[in-house]
Amino acid sequence: MAELTLTDVPAGHGCISKLTSDDGDFRITWDPADPEDTENARQAFDDLQRAGYALYRTSAEERSVIRRFRPEEGAMHVVAVRPNRGG
Amino acid sequence: MAVFFTGPGQVWTASTAAATAAVPWTLIGTTAETVTVERLAWSIAGTTGSMGAFNGAWTGAGAATGRFPQFAGYNCPPPPTEAQQAAWRRENEQRRAVLQVAGARASQLLLSVLSPAEAESYTRLGWFEVRGSGGGWWRIRRDGQAGNIEELERPGGPRIASWCCHPPGGLPDADAHLAQLLHLVTDEDGFRATGNRTPRRRLAAAWQAPVR
Numbered sequence: 001m002a003e004l005t006l007t008d009v010p011a012g013h014g015c016i017s018k019l020t021s022d023d024g025d026f027r028i029t030w031d032p033a034d035p036e037d038t039e040n041a042r043q044a045f046d047d048l049q050r051a052g053y054a055l056y057r058t059s060a061e062e063r064s065v066i067r068r069f070r071p072e073e074g075a076m077h078v079v080a081v082r083p084n085r086g087g
Numbered sequence: 088m089a090v091f092f093t094g095p096g097q098v099w100t101a102s103t104a105a106a107t108a109a110v111p112w113t114l115i116g117t118t119a120e121t122v123t124v125e126r127l128a129w130s131i132a133g134t135t136g137s138m139g140a141f142n143g144a145w146t147g148a149g150a151a152t153g154r155f156p157q158f159a160g161y162n163c164p165p166p167p168t169e170a171q172q173a174a175w176r177r178e179n180e181q182r183r184a185v186l187q188v189a190g191a192r193a194s195q196l197l198l199s200v201l202s203p204a205e206a207e208s209y210t211r212l213g214w215f216e217v218r219g220s221g222g223g224w225w226r227i228r229r230d231g232q233a234g235n236i237e238e239l240e241r242p243g244g245p246r247i248a249s250w251c252c253h254p255p256g257g258l259p260d261a262d263a264h265l266a267q268l269l270h271l272v273t274d275e276d277g278f279r280a281t282g283n284r285t286p287r288r289r290l291a292a293a294w295q296a297p298v299r
Contacts, residue, residue, distance in 0.1 A: 006199055017196055019254065019262040022185060024192030056269040058200045065273045081266040086283040087233040087251035
């Protein structure tokens, strides 16, 4: 799988992409070296989880469900989306 | 309120009107009359029924025959002014521009998550295949987001069934495809439990083939 190549995400930063209809996705980025940034990202992650979003970690190695924000693992890309429904 | 709501060719009589007394419309004119409706009719005068066939002019059975002249032009909304139409066009163009930007961002995000082979297939062929967490093979098609997932017999093989399972909220298609991909590769059983399955229809000839 490709590494994160979103043009507006600075190199080495993590990113939470919340999928939205009007923006495509709303991106929250954080610098793992910046504690305040990281805390904001954790807050966003927790808020999304509470709101019922499905959260997935996507990386070169894996696509997995993520249930806990782990900043100690460094920059990661998280995709947040409302759970699928049968159409 | 004097309204009728019916379809072409239907005959309305006093007894029909009586039978529909439970609904908020009644036959136009005197209920002693028999009216054969010539075209799809509509409701007016404040009902909330479907207005799909209502074109703003009273052109139904009564008007055509002059039977109900008292309803000519009754309660018809005025046609939109030039200014209103221009405003609607502007709103539509703005909305289209927003959706175009959203779609481009969604495509960028999806392609950043796909492998090079998947991305190549998606952009060139309009679909990519993925193995679910339960071992099944799936094809996610680029056109639309409802019923766009195909369950396959094997990689590159024929379709067993189509599935409809997508996120709510009117996301751009590429966002929905990403959500479908992530659902399949992390929880195939959950996907099957959530989605609606449409089995592949076999050709009639296949049913008629001799049984061996």
